[in-house]
Amino acid sequence: MLRPRKFKELETKLGHRFKNQDLLERALTHASVRGGKIARFDNERLEFIGDRVLGLAIAEILNEQYPDANEGELARRYNRLVRGEACAKVARAISLGSHLILSDSExxxxxxDKTTILADAAEALLGAVFIDGGFDKARAVVHNLWREQSELVPEVAVDAKSALQEWAQGQGLALPKYTVISRKGPDHAPRFTAEVVIAGREPARGEGASKRIAEQAAATVLLTREGVGGPLVDN
Incomplete structure (x- = not known):
């Protein structure tokens, strides 16, 4: 049954006119209103799809914008653009919160204006656009709403531990775990050896005059071994 286009303003900001208005309404419906209904009446499944659509579209944007960037730099930029805070920023820019369908208590x-709810709804919208109009339409929405953020992500030098964590997240791996293996030398001039472990990768070790420096050194060794370049600073 056709309904009045009550989300016309939102569609204008998205740059996509939905053929299926029920799909758009579902993308805006938070699980708090589900009650006893099954999951297809809220946006969680659409969020699952939208997360994948966003990742592919952002990867494409970064590949176009930074043709000379190495994997490490691309991974850092990618992680900053797909994380919840970035999605919530996009949601706030299009006043998505005012359109959400929430329970009274929520x-x-x-x-x-909760970051998690806004981020999830932004991804659900992308999932809905993908189902409604295909990947080209969804990609156009991402280019429209995320491109400005992608251009503003600074090329900052990061310490090796942060770079390793971002790389591991980008690869879908477990987070790095650090262990101090040994401490040698006198108190006024100690020498530490630290080991970093990521499940599925060979451990790496590094040395330094403090635990922090040894951990940074171990992270640098692992990054180098995995072929992840980019500016690394020890701070």
Whole structure:
């Protein structure tokens, strides 16, 4: 049954006119209103799809914008653009919170401006656009709403531990775990050896005059071994 286009303003900001208005409404419906209904009446499944659509579209944007960037730099930029805070920023830019369908209790507790809810809804919208119009339409929405952020992500030097964590997340791996293996030398001039472990990768070790420096050194060894370049600083 056809309905009035009550989300016309939102569609204008997205740059996509939905053929299936029910799909758009589902993307805006938070799980708090589900009650006893099954999951297809809220946006969680659409969020699952939208997360994958966003990742592919962002990878494409970065590949176009930074043709000379290595994997490490691309991974750092990618992680900054697909994380929840970035998605919530996009959601706030299009006033998505005002369109959300929430339970009374969730709305009363400030749900329309909660970062997690906004980020999930932004991804659900992308999932809905993908189902409604295909990947080209969804990619166009990402280019429209995320491109400005992608251009503003600074090329910052990061310490080796942060770079390793971002790389591991980008590869879908477990987070790095650090262990101090040994401490040698006198108290005024100690020498530490640290080991970093990521499940599925060979451990790496590094040395330094403090635990922090040894851990940074171990992270650098692992990054180098995995062929991940980019500016690394020890701070």
């Amino acid at each position: 709305a009363d507790s400030g749900g329309r």
